[in-house]
Amino acid sequence: MGVHVLKTYLLRGSYHLKKAKCKEIELCPTHQFRCKNNRCISLEKLCDNTSDCQQDEDEAFCVVFEVVVVVIVVVVVVVVVVxxxxxVVVVVTVVVKVIVVHFDPRYYSFYKKVVALLVVLVVIVAAAAAVVIVVVVVVVVVVVVVVVVVVLVVVIVVVIVGVVLVLVIVVVVVVVVVVVLVVLVVVVVVVIVVVATIVNLVFVFFLLSFIKSK
Known part of the structure; x- marks a missing residue:
């Protein structure tokens, strides 16, 4: 809605151009105007009730938003799944290790330590997940801000130079956003796996030490 209002404002700011004389569409100042009855008429006025003109007007903006939204959704889904x-893997592994040590009342204190360690493990993994969520939220906010800025630039560029440069800008922005988000996801996944592995190894060492001491 904000982008549409801005585009409308920019078009109205150039409202005087509709009085320019023309015989062909190429004689109008930008692609935002059409030649009708020997006058350059803005799309805002010409296409008030024409759906096909609206598509031409909003094509670049739709491309930007659709691609960025898809990238964000994919990255969020990947992070959540990982x-x-x-x-699940860490918790199941710990539970299996606990089951391997058959229950014996004599080892009640040991079981309490196991439960405490399991709780610590879950807390650490949950904290890592919370960090991931915070990072994703921050990234989404940053991406949204970048997209808003890019769209504002695109609006101005569309009015001034036309569609070709806009498509180039869209491609560059999309590539940069995808690369940044993919790198971020890889880093976050590596951190989570490393933390979970270290905690799991500590638990294995503790369990083997206890079995050896029996």
Whole structure:
């Protein structure tokens, strides 16, 4: 809605151009105007009730928003899935190790330590997941801000130079956003896996030490 209002404002700011004389569309100042009845008429006035003109006007903006939204959704889904898999694998591994040590009343204090360690493990993984969520939220906010700025630039560029440069800008922005988000996801996944692995190894060492001491 804000972008549409801005585009409308820019078009109205150039409202005097509709009085320019023309015989062909190429004689109008930008692609935002059409030649009708020997006058350059802005799309805002010419296409008030014409859906096909609206598509021409908003094509670049739709491309930007659709691609960025898809990238954000994919990255968020990947992060959530990876976190869920890490949590499940670690918890199941710990539970299996506990089951391997058959229950014996004599080892009640040991079981309490196991439960405490399991709780610590879950807390650490949950904290890692929370960090991931915070990072994703920050990234989404940054991406939204970048997109808003890019769209504002695109609006101005569309009015001034036309569609070709806009498409180039869209491609560059999309590539940069995708690369940044992919790198971020890889870093976050590596951190989570490393933390979970270290905690799991500590638990294995503790369990083996206890079995050896029996």
């Amino acid at each position: 976190v869920a898999v890490v949590v």
